[in-house]
Amino acid sequence: MATLEIRDLHVTVEADNATKEILKGVDLTVKQGETHAIMGPNGSGKSTLAYSLAGHPKYTITGGTVLLDGEDVLEMSVDERARAGLFLAMQYPVEVPGVSVSNFLRTSATAIRGEAPKLRTWVKEVKEAMQRLNMDPSFAERNVNEGFSGGEKKRHEILQLELLKPKVAILDETDSGLDVDALRVVSEGVNRVRETGEVGTLLITHYTRILRYIKPDFVHVFSAGRIVESGGAELADKLENEGYEAYTKGGVSA
Amino acid sequence: MAEAQNIPVGSTTAGQIAVAAESTVATRMSAPPSFDVADFPVPHGREEEWRFTPLERLRGLHDGTAAATGDGLKVDVQAPEGVTVETVGRDDARLGKAGTPVDRVAAQAYSAFEKAGVITVPKETVLTEPIRIAVHGEGGTAFAHQVIELGAFAEAVVVIDHTGDAVLAANVDYILGDGAKLTVVSVQDWDDKAVHVAQHNALVGRDASFKSVVVTFGGDVVRLHPRVQYAGTGGEAELFGLYFTDAGQHQEHRLLVDHNTPHCKSNVVYKGALQGEGAHAVWIGDVLIEAKAEGTDTYEMNRNLVLTDGARVDSVPNLEIETGEIVGAGHASATGRFDDEQLFYLMARGIPAEEARRLVVRGFFAELVQQIGLDDIEERLLEKIDEELEASV
Numbered sequence: 019m020a021t022l023e024i025r026d027l028h029v030t031v032e033a034d035n036a037t038k039e040i041l042k043g044v045d046l047t048v049k050q051g052e053t054h055a056i057m058g059p060n061g062s063g064k065s066t067l068a069y070s071l072a073g074h075p076k077y078t079i080t081g082g083t084v085l086l087d088g089e090d091v092l093e094m095s096v097d098e099r100a101r102a103g104l105f106l107a108m109q110y111p112v113e114v115p116g117v118s119v120s121n122f123l124r125t126s127a128t129a130i131r132g133e134a135p136k137l138r139t140w141v142k143e144v145k146e147a148m149q150r151l152n153m154d155p156s157f158a159e160r161n162v163n164e165g166f167s168g169g170e171k172k173r174h175e176i177l178q179l180e181l182l183k184p185k186v187a188i189l190d191e192t193d194s195g196l197d198v199d200a201l202r203v204v205s206e207g208v209n210r211v212r213e214t215g216e217v218g219t220l221l222i223t224h225y226t227r228i229l230r231y232i233k234p235d236f237v238h239v240f241s242a243g244r245i246v247e248s249g250g251a252e253l254a255d256k257l258e259n260e261g262y263e264a265y266t267k268g269g270v271s272a
Numbered sequence: 273m274a275e276a277q278n279i280p281v282g283s284t285t286a287g288q289i290a291v292a293a294e295s296t297v298a299t300r301m302s303a304p305p306s307f308d309v310a311d312f313p314v315p316h317g318r319e320e321e322w323r324f325t326p327l328e329r330l331r332g333l334h335d336g337t338a339a340a341t342g343d344g345l346k347v348d349v350q351a352p353e354g355v356t357v358e359t360v361g362r363d364d365a366r367l368g369k370a371g372t373p374v375d376r377v378a379a380q381a382y383s384a385f386e387k388a389g390v391i392t393v394p395k396e397t398v399l400t401e402p403i404r405i406a407v408h409g410e411g412g413t414a415f416a417h418q419v420i421e422l423g424a425f426a427e428a429v430v431v432i433d434h435t436g437d438a439v440l441a442a443n444v445d446y447i448l449g450d451g452a453k454l455t456v457v458s459v460q461d462w463d464d465k466a467v468h469v470a471q472h473n474a475l476v477g478r479d480a481s482f483k484s485v486v487v488t489f490g491g492d493v494v495r496l497h498p499r500v501q502y503a504g505t506g507g508e509a510e511l512f513g514l515y516f517t518d519a520g521q522h523q524e525h526r527l528l529v530d531h532n533t534p535h536c537k538s539n540v541v542y543k544g545a546l547q548g549e550g551a552h553a554v555w556i557g558d559v560l561i562e563a564k565a566e567g568t569d570t571y572e573m574n575r576n577l578v579l580t581d582g583a584r585v586d587s588v589p590n591l592e593i594e595t596g597e598i599v600g601a602g603h604a605s606a607t608g609r610f611d612d613e614q615l616f617y618l619m620a621r622g623i624p625a626e627e628a629r630r631l632v633v634r635g636f637f638a639e640l641v642q643q644i645g646l647d648d649i650e651e652r653l654l655e656k657i658d659e660e661l662e663a664s665v
């Protein structure tokens with residue numbers, strides 16, 4: 019069973035010629051089939067956690083370990099992490115001019131699966147996945163994320179999630195910028211992947227809204243670079259009613 | 273690519289818009305245009321038109337020491353039925369009608385060629401197959417002149433491939449009759465040692481459209497000078513270019529669109545990628561809107577992607593406007609590095625670094641190729657780009 023284990027993770031960034039510690043000791047274990055929601059105020063370090071797990075070069079790991087099925091993730095390059103089964107749906111997906119979605123998806127699937135998918139079944143697979151996400155077939159010929167609306171970018175991220183079938187999916191604010199219809203479509207996509215029971219999900223969000231569609235097994239409150247409280251789905255209700263105030267004003271020390 | 277306007281690594285991006293100024297495009301040249309090499313002093317390298325060019329690598333094309341060698345260059349023309357292909361002497365009246373040499377090497381080429389090629393597509397002839405010109409260097413030095421003339425309402429695609437090793441100075445004339453449509457794809461796929469200096473003169477007839485696609489991959493020094501003038505109103509010129517400048521290569525594209533006629537259009541888009549120590553790309557984009565050229569619509573753009581340290585770009589767009597009665601005039605130039613965020617995104621989807629870099633560069637060029645609007649040429653170009661990237665990125 020696939021397990022992602024994060025132990026005492028410390029991360030810094032370089033900003034304005036100064037080194038700033040953003041993550042200050044994150045501990046978390048995500049097992050296959052589980053869904054963990056990470057909730058926290060703006061700037062608390064949620065995206066930093068997501069990027070650090072994926073290996074973004076801007077973030078320096080200064081302490082701690084991350085293991086995927088016992089393998090040292092921090093030793094792996096960005097692409098090796100993805101091939102090992104980590105997937106990051108980005109808060110702000112990047113435009114890649116001149117690279118079509120279909121070329122991108124196929125190149126990526128080829129890399130992840132270790133061989134090029136058979137053209138005929140592949141075309142069908144992509145078409146059906148796009149249909150389920152209410153994406154117009156014409157998206158396949160457009161350049162990656164170029165001119166996509168916020169909602170279209172997020173659907174495109176979930177399309178990749180469905181096609182690449184990772185062991186651990188980190189979804190960074192997949193709900194932000196979505197209207198209610200798009201939120202439902204995207205959530206259904208995530209749920210289809212979750213229902214296979216083969217993915218561990220780390221759902222990063224600022225709002226409780228998405229948790230009406232995607233039911234977490236665990237909820238963690240993130241503040242000032244670490245997890246300050248963990249609980250079940252009921253913790254989300256508390257956040258819904260009380261907001262993050264108790265955590266940001268130093269009311270809780272983890 | 274990041275929207276960096278200017279980056280260090282020896283890149284300069286300068287631009288200027290001169291309104292109703294003196295015609296500096298003309299005045300900054302060391303001598304007025306002429307067919308006679310004797311009218312141009314031997315350049316020393318500080319002249320405006322030569323200041324980016326490594327004269328010492330021109331193998332004597334600029335100072336009269338280069339001499340033609342008999343068999344150095346093979347030219348093979350394949351033309352569909354209805355097209356006339358001729359080899360003519362220096363005195364043929366059709367030569368030099370599209371433009372006059374503007375620098376010493378072009379004048380040298382005009383003064384030294386022995387035979388010229390003339391390809392004629394008669395009026396109202398619409399070709400369904402391209403005319404193919406294969407220029408293959410076999411290590412010699414050559415001076416050449418080529419004329420391609422389309423009669424009124426004729427339509428043709430010409431593909432010129434340059435391969436092998438040569439020292440070549442040439443003038444190429446494109447003459448478009450009224451309503452004619454000409455697309456020229458010129459691919460510089462030379463071996464590493466080749467030196468190629470050429471002036472391209474297009475004379476665009478009334479309501480005619482000229483499309484030029486310049487693709488430069490190879491050579492030690494390639495310096496091309498595509499120039500456009502209009503012979504009647506309603507003419508359109510699109511100049512596309514892409515170059516991939518590797519370590520040690522000097523690739524220079526100097527363009528001039530002379531809006532000398534009212535109600536004409538031009539669109540210039542050149543994109544280049546550079547990598548390796550001593551890779552040097554130069555792009556000069558001169559657009560001149562003369563006082564009489566009311567209703568002009570023009571845009572020019574140059575973008576460069578610098579893949580490694582040690583490469584240098586000089587990009588100089590220059591728009592001179594002598595009348596305010598125009599539809600539009602714009603220019604842009606940007607030089608940027610690899611966008612780390614793009615690489616990260618691709619790699620986060622399992623794509624290895626090298627392949628991700630190739631995808632980004634391919635995409636950078638594909639954006640331009642997609643604008644050309646001719647399916648089979650687009651495909652061919654993308655294949656060429658893939659080959660080039662496969663070999664070098």
Ligand SMILES: Nc1ncnc2c1ncn2[C@@H]1O[C@H](COP(=O)(O)OP(=O)(O)OP(=O)(O)O)[C@@H](O)[C@H]1O
Pocket residue numbers: 031032033040058059060061062063064065066067076109191224
């Ligand atoms: N590349 C970077 N350079 C400089 N500072 C950074 C960088 N990345 C993150 N930070 C800083 O680290 C802190 C945490 O940012 P992060 O994006 O991880 O927060 P977040 O919890 O995802 O916020 P949001 O809810 O707004 O998405 C912020 O103060 C941010 O400014």
Ligand SMILES: [Mg+2]
Pocket residue numbers: 064065066109190191
């Ligand atoms: Mg964030």
